[in-house]
């Protein structure tokens with residue numbers, strides 16, 4: 001990945017011994033570069049060359065895991081700056097902070113409840129960050145114990161005091177917590193602890209330069225980066241630099257990042273966190289457990305990390321809402337899941353028994369589908385004819401979205417069904433049905 | 440360890456649009472880098488906020504959205520003044536009464552309202568029709584005339600009605616909003632059609648018909664990122680500032696409309712709803728949005744606070 005055949009060739013023995021099955025070392029290098037061969041096939045390569053090639057072919061942002069089991073959080077493996085180039089791989093982990101001076105058990109229970117259901121999927125926060133705000137090692141260890149006993153979420157242990165961290169790790173070290181963390185003054189001791197428990201470690205620099213030096217000095221590979229910036233404008237700059245440099249294979253920055261939404265203004269803290277989610281943060285630490293603050297962020301994360309090549313679609317088939325009968329209205333829409341769920345939600349809200357036909361537009365919305373030629377009278381007719389709706393209802397009326405009123409003439413002609421132009425927004429469905437529907 | 444700051448060498452920039460008249464003009468656009476990357480290029484103008492005023496009382500606004508406008512919801516002039524008090528950089532007048540489903544107001548009636556509002560406030564004006572394309576063409580023709588010389592931003596011009604709206608903008612000295620449904624090629628195409636009529640490229644704002652947080656925000660987000668990259672690489676037909684009708688979308692979201700007791704696990708409605716509008720706007724700011732049309736005054740305050748911070752330098 002990323003290396004040219006010539007760059008690889010430089011590292012090979014250049015003896016052309018053919019043991020790899022290729023006629024020359026250069027030919028082998030070309031095969032490697034195109035991913036058609038693996039390095040193991042050359043028995044003569046030196047260890048130094050192997051390491052150089054391995055690290056050069058490693059992903060630009062290392063994969064780092066936090067926690068164990070079902071709730072394990074994976075970060076890294078990112079390959080792009082913009083989601084339209086290729087999706088962002090691992091959604092930002094949301095950590096909620098608990099101070100060791102708080103009523104830890106209550107707080108953690110509250111965090112456990114930050115679970116939201118959205119179009120049939122469950123979304124939640126990912127980490128509990130226990131903060132050693134007391135400065136006391138014993139208190140910290142107690143808080144870590146209480147947190148661990150009360151939640152399944154992996155922990156972030158936040159203390160810059162190696163003695164406190166050591167105590168906390170005696171309790172939580174077996175569960176692969178994130179150690180947060182190392183800085184210029186405690187680097188050796190923290191790396192030592194991280195190695196002992198084989199746990200991921202945050203390294204914080206006072207700025208990008210110091211961060212790069214500390215990463216080099218640490219010699220450790222399970223890292224999360226903190227550039228030290230806390231103001232949102234500066235965090236944006238640093239996050240951008242770290243991602244850009246990682247993609248340029250500046251190795252010290254080839255790790256996921258952590259950000260802290262610690263703005264003293266509680267609304268601005270949520271806004272800042274939104275920026276971090278959009279702009280490359282591996283983890284964002286929040287100091288609020290108010291669901292009104294967390295729901296927007298979890299939703300934003302879901303949106304930003306959606307694969308842009310694969311819109312979320314529902315299966316294109318006949319759906320029933322409520323208990324529809326032969327006189328019930330038939331709504332035509334697209335199979336973009338949000339479009340479908342909006343229509344379904346508003347039909348339900350209006351307590352209407354109805355059929356919904358989401359036409360397969362490859363999961364794109366009504367107007368986009370229409371513009372792209374995927375939501376056409378032909379496709380709608382095909383679905384009407386094949387889904388069996390004609391046997392379910394005695395009338396012959398279709399309701400189409402108001403935004404595509406232009407389709408009605410052609411659709412009527414092709415399908416033989418009468419076409420009613422519904423509201424532009426699904427929210428208008430209940431009043432539309434009240435005023436306009438009779439089978 | 441030396442870290443070489445990675446800077447892109449962009450060759451072009453976003454065009455700069457001026458709204459309003461001296462001494463109260465507002466400028467948007469002109470950036471020669473990606474949003475808020477001060478370390479890399481110039482960001483001469485900050486993104487701006489607009490607050491909506493309707494020419495009839497909205498029926499489907501939740502109470503928390505009506506509350507700040509109590510007493511003025513029936514009076515567009517008073518409402519517009521209130522918007523200025525609330526700190527909106529510009530006022531966005533929505534001529535909903537023109538809609539056939541509402542009052543089906545005539546173009547002359549709408550023009551009179553627009554004139555009254557424009558005369559009452561000193562900030563620049565955005566005037567938006569009712570969304571019915573034919574009607575908007577008729578209405579904006581008269582509105583453009585009535586606001587001659589006031590250098591407003593009028594719309595929304597679509598593939599169907601852009602000719603009338605562009606013509607009135609040219610004759611009367613306005614800029615236009617060019618709307619196209621979530622497709623970068625359609626946006627570009629419409630900009631080409633409009634500029635072919637000889638309206639200057641810096642008098643067009645792109646409206647990509649954004650979706651709210653949770654309702655397709657990512658589509659417009661990526662279109663805006665691509666448009667900005669295109670602009671910076673020299674594509675003049677994508678270099679227009681982007682306008683985002685955030686309020687209209689955010690306040691449609693279930694998460695904004697649902698009262699405290701309906702989904703208690705979602706937290707209090709007011710905070711949730713305002714964050715829904717604010718985060719929708721600030722996320723688009725990261726993708727390159729320049730004009731945010733909002734509905735709640737609290738959102739204006741919070742978006743401005745955020746932008747103040749983002750406009751502080753982050754040069755290395």
Ligand code: SF4
Pocket residue numbers: 012013014015016017018019020021022023024025028041042043044045
């Ligand atoms: S096995 Fe190794 S040394 Fe021999 S030809 Fe292949 S690449 Fe060259």
